Amino acid sequence: MSALAWIAVGSLTAWGWLLLSQGFFWRTDQRLPHRESPADWPDVAVVVPARDEAEVLPLSLPTLLAQDYPGRAEVVLVDDNSSDGTGELARSLAARHGGLPLRLVTPGEPEPGWTGKLWALRHGIAAARERAPEFLLLTDADIAHAPDSLRELVAAARTGGFDLVSQMARLRVASGWERLVVPAFVYFFSQLYPFRRINRNGSRTAAAAGGCVLLRTQTAARAGVPDSIRQAVIDDVSLARAVRDAGGRIWLGLAERVDSVRPYPRLADLWRMVSRSAYAQLRHSPPVLVATVAGLALVYLVPPTALAAGLCTRDAVAASAGAAAWAVMTGTYLPMLRYYRQPPLLALTLPFTAALYLLMTVDSAVQHLRGRGAAWKGRTYARPEVAGDA
Known part of the structure; x- marks a missing residue:
């Protein structure tokens, strides 16, 4: 030959x-696992790191404030030194839309050795822990959630005994370049981190999708996050590994009603x-x-x-x-x-x-x-x- x-x-x-x-890896059937409504709904804090997110916040924050959650929940938005009025906009959106209570945290510039998002999460999680929630929902400022998103995530975590439940948000595919590049991005990610392998008990493969991560607060403390991963650029994968290494159970799948609203119209x-x-x-x-x-x-x-x-x-x-x-x-x-x-x-x-x-x-x-x-x-x-x- x-x-x-x-x-x-x-x-x-x-x-x-x-x-x-x-x-x-090529199968797309890993969606939220079997779930039942718990007898008692745990307290949850939704932590949102936000840096210069005034463009997308009106599309995402109201969906968090409007969560139809039977238990006690709040939104902690961390204004990470924004220069576009992100914090003020968040307050005005909360006043206009109502819903879950909103707390605003301003941590200042990151200390040496910290990436910006993890520095923001550190302060957001610290503020959330003051009220001892059982779960933390870590979600990005460009992620819009269906009204039942938090309820379904908590039910899945409680039913399956998971310490971390993460959904890969459906990214926007409106422009020609988005159609060409975005589905392939998720395809390559799942090839590198096969969802079925991650979700198998005892698996050493670990990953999460940083836009939507429900995390058990006690497990986060046991894993030392976010401090233990403070330098991580790919923070979601590092978070999942830290939780797995601390003995936690993780689950990752594709979202059906959790969407990214951030546009990527150009190839650049x-x-x-x-x-x-x-x-x-x-x-x-x-x-x-x-x-x-x-x-x-x-x-x-x-x-x-x-x-x-x-x-x-x-x-x-x-x-x-x-x-x-x-x-x-x-x-x-x-x-x-x-x-x-x-x-x-x-x-x-x-x-x-x-x-x-x-x-x-x-x-x-x-x-x-x-x-x-x-x-x-x-x-x-x-x-x-x-x-x-x-």
Whole structure:
């Protein structure tokens, strides 16, 4: 066989392994597990870190204030040094809409060694603990919740005995670039952290989706969060690992009525979203970066390339293996496109989207080497070992 044929067969073999041995990552049936209404509804505090969120807050905060929750609940919004009037807007929205009581916390600038979101969560959780709630709902300022969201999350946690229940919010897919990039983002995440594997008892795989995390307060204290993960750029995965390492049970799935309202209309917006943390996901390791780029190329770029080159050179093995690998790739992407209500033909664009993600990952590493690190809303974070106290 030709070298191209061997590479194409390697890609097909990789897809065979992903299809059958990577926790059935391509399935989208992991939704909130069986739940029953508890006899007594526990107290809950909803903690919302917010930095310069005046654009999206009118779409998200009223949905939290309007939660139809049978027990006692409150919203603690942490105004993380916003310059756009986020705190004042939150107060006016609470006065206008009513519903759950709102408390506003202003922590000041983060101390060395803390990322901004975790610094905000530290103060929000501390304020919430003053009233000793059984659960904390950690949710981002761009996440809108259906009226029964909190009730369903608590019922699932109580029924299943979970210490952490997290839902991957449905991201916005309105612009052309969002349709091309966003479903693939969730697809790649689930490939890296298969939901079924995470939700299996005794599993060592742990992850959460930071936009919607219901966390048992006692477990958070036992795990030492957020202090124990204060340097984490990818805070949701770090949070889940800390809870698991403390003996807690975790569950992660796709949301049905929890939605992100943050727009990413341009490719540049999506590029920043991915590249700001991609290299941190690789633990700032050049060898891991090289392996990741090679892996992405083998799995996503080789199939269409082998098919086209094989047809042009009449290499039947390369063309057949490339076509088969591309077919498996396309088939595994279809469930995610259905979840996002996108046309099936969009599955054929996954190699192009994967090429974009490859470039975003390389750009993330380049920015890190230039000293810019992970950047978000005016703050830049270095790798943990130089970011401050360990």
